[in-house]
Amino acid sequence: MIGRTNAMAMTAVALLVTACGGGERGTDGLSGRVELDGSSTVFPISEAVAEEFSFSASAGVQVTVGQSGTGGGFKRFCTGETDISNASREIKESEIAECAVNGVEYERFAVALDGMAIVVHAENDWVECVTVDELRSIWEPGSAVRNWSDVRPEWPASQMRLYGPGTNSGTFDYFTEAIMGEMAVSRPDYVASEDDNVLVQGVEGDQYSLGYFGYAYYHENQTRLRAVAVDGGSGCVMPTIETINSGEYSPLSRPLFIYVNTASLQRPEVARFVEFYLEQGAELVPQTGYIALPASDYEQGLNRLAELTGG
Amino acid sequence: MRSRHARERLVGAVLLGFSIVSILTTLGIVGVLLFDSAAFFAEVSPLEFFTGTSWTPLFRPANFGVLPLLAGSLLIAAGAAMVALPIGLAAAIYLSEYAHIRAKRVLKPVLEILAGVPTVVYGYFALTFVTPIIRSIWPSTEIFNAASASIVMGIMIIPMVSSMSEDAMSAVPLSLREAAYALGATRVEVATRTIVPAALSGIIASFILAISRAIGETMIVTIAAGAQPALTLNPLRGVQTMTAYIAQTAQGEAPHGSVEYRTIFAVGLTLFAITLLMNILSGLVLRRFREEYE
Numbered sequence: 001m002i003g004r005t006n007a008m009a010m011t012a013v014a015l016l017v018t019a020c021g022g023g024e025r026g027t028d029g030l031s032g033r034v035e036l037d038g039s040s041t042v043f044p045i046s047e048a049v050a051e052e053f054s055f056s057a058s059a060g061v062q063v064t065v066g067q068s069g070t071g072g073g074f075k076r077f078c079t080g081e082t083d084i085s086n087a088s089r090e091i092k093e094s095e096i097a098e099c100a101v102n103g104v105e106y107e108r109f110a111v112a113l114d115g116m117a118i119v120v121h122a123e124n125d126w127v128e129c130v131t132v133d134e135l136r137s138i139w140e141p142g143s144a145v146r147n148w149s150d151v152r153p154e155w156p157a158s159q160m161r162l163y164g165p166g167t168n169s170g171t172f173d174y175f176t177e178a179i180m181g182e183m184a185v186s187r188p189d190y191v192a193s194e195d196d197n198v199l200v201q202g203v204e205g206d207q208y209s210l211g212y213f214g215y216a217y218y219h220e221n222q223t224r225l226r227a228v229a230v231d232g233g234s235g236c237v238m239p240t241i242e243t244i245n246s247g248e249y250s251p252l253s254r255p256l257f258i259y260v261n262t263a264s265l266q267r268p269e270v271a272r273f274v275e276f277y278l279e280q281g282a283e284l285v286p287q288t289g290y291i292a293l294p295a296s297d298y299e300q301g302l303n304r305l306a307e308l309t310g311g
Numbered sequence: 312m313r314s315r316h317a318r319e320r321l322v323g324a325v326l327l328g329f330s331i332v333s334i335l336t337t338l339g340i341v342g343v344l345l346f347d348s349a350a351f352f353a354e355v356s357p358l359e360f361f362t363g364t365s366w367t368p369l370f371r372p373a374n375f376g377v378l379p380l381l382a383g384s385l386l387i388a389a390g391a392a393m394v395a396l397p398i399g400l401a402a403a404i405y406l407s408e409y410a411h412i413r414a415k416r417v418l419k420p421v422l423e424i425l426a427g428v429p430t431v432v433y434g435y436f437a438l439t440f441v442t443p444i445i446r447s448i449w450p451s452t453e454i455f456n457a458a459s460a461s462i463v464m465g466i467m468i469i470p471m472v473s474s475m476s477e478d479a480m481s482a483v484p485l486s487l488r489e490a491a492y493a494l495g496a497t498r499v500e501v502a503t504r505t506i507v508p509a510a511l512s513g514i515i516a517s518f519i520l521a522i523s524r525a526i527g528e529t530m531i532v533t534i535a536a537g538a539q540p541a542l543t544l545n546p547l548r549g550v551q552t553m554t555a556y557i558a559q560t561a562q563g564e565a566p567h568g569s570v571e572y573r574t575i576f577a578v579g580l581t582l583f584a585i586t587l588l589m590n591i592l593s594g595l596v597l598r599r600f601r602e603e604y605e
Contacts, residue, residue: 072562072563141372185371189541190364190539
């Protein structure tokens with residue numbers, strides 16, 4: 001649980017930083033509060049931006065970042081409780097309806113790219129690459145795969161133990177949609193946790209394990225487990241920053257978003273925070289283990305923001 | 312005289328109002344549970360719910376058999392009972408029959424501190440301390456497993472057992488003890504053959520209440536037992552209890568009014584029925600086996 005403790009310590013430090021920032025006025029005279037919640041996958045990025053923001057000229061603004069999951073975040077966002085919702089997928093129909101009922105209008109900004117990693121134990125020496133079809137046969141509902149040898153006969157006849165995110169996770173939604181073609185279609189008998197660190201720990205401690213989670217967590221834990229290349233129909237591709245950025249690592253890479261309440265954007269501190277997010281994204285995103293978008297995408301976001309705020 | 316009388320009546324009315332609040336709350340909860348459960352059972356047949364062996368309402372295809380959740384709750388409560396009942400009873404016997412009055416004055420409140428530890432602390436204690444120990448003994452143990460949650464929950468409910476049992480034993484009249492000693496009984500014999508049987512109704516009631524508490528406990532199982540509904544008796548596997556399922560789903564993104572969302576109420580009603588039954592049972596036991604002295 002070392003990773004978990006670190007994450008907690010980092011959160012504590014971040015809170016402290018914001019608290020100190022709130023005490024003294026920033027040089028640009030902005031104050032108030034910006035509230036974010038949502039995807040735990042996007043959390044590290046928003047957290048890093050919020051921390052950097054508290055050192056900027058806008059130190060007078062308090063930024064809080066929650067991590068209730070993409071769905072949980074939209075639940076709060078669509079009642080107008082939060083200004084910005086972190087999302088690891090696009091907003092769903094049901095959520096759009098919920099927002100509409102409450103009169104919440106919003107704008108979507110892409111902030112980074114994420115790949116999903118298929119991971120195995122560090123000492124697993126039989127699997128180098130899996131095809132999307134094999135992944136489907138492993139994870140489909142009522143799957144007959146019990147042992148590794150059920151996937152390919154030359155693999156060991158030992159029970160394959162599966163790890164993955166829980167049903168509240170945006171990563172679960174994305175994986176099932178990318179591999180099964182429909183959201184939430186999955187076998188249920190795997191070890192599920194919303195806490196990616198628990199999954200890392202699980203895969204690490206189990207020689208016959210196979211799991212999936214966000215690329216950032218794999219990137220942070222490369223020494224503890226091993227990623228497997230994925231063949232989406234045009235050869236085996238390892239998840240790396242390059243292959244995710246180029247779109248070669250398909251179908252397991254995706255864009256990450258922030259959804260911003262347009263009414264909140266009329267508050268200068270929120271507008272400034274979003275602007276700061278898009279300006280700093282290219283630099284901060286790679287530090288969190290994700291992949292920055294091409295510079296032109298951030299430019300586009302900034303232009304759209306300028307239109308919305310009339311600046 | 313008249314104003315004093317009026318004041319008394321006013322105080323009485325206010326107090327009555329407060330007690331009605333709690334009754335209304337209970338009725339409200341039962342009402343909501345029944346209402347949404349009825350909507351749930353209009354879509355899913357009770358036969359499937361109570362006899363199905365697969366619980367996957369948040370997956371596709373969805374299955375609505377509650378047995379795996381029920382099994383998870385019972386497995387963990389049974390494990391907790393195996394820890395708490397013997398230890399709690401032994402502690403109660405010690406406190407009531409062996410401990411010096413000064414030792415008792417210190418020990419009893421200290422033991423009761425266990426009940427005051429926040430359950431989230433117990434949960435992480437199970438996941439980060441107990442689970443690694445179990446895994447070092449049985450390496451095939453899953454990260455989330457019923458055993459660690461059971462053990463820690465057992466520790467949590469020890470004070471319920473020991474405190475209530477001790478009260479029951481202390482209430483046994485001194486004359487009974489003295490009579491037993493006069494017949495030449497040793498301390499162990501007095502404790503096990505005279506005091507425990509005489510206090511049996513209180514002891515059994517404490518057992519039932521502790522088990523009922525274990526079935527209703529949420530945080531420990533959410534953190535340490537996993538989120539994998541499994542029809543299993545293997546404590547080294549991950550399971551999901553009814554309470555953990557409710558917590559997981561209520562936090563999640565199941566849209567209001569959907570059948571996924573209503574599963575919460577159907578499971579909640581089942582849970583409510585079980586704990587209510589156990590509490591009634593404990594009341595019956597108290598009355599049925601009460602030994603009256605005086």
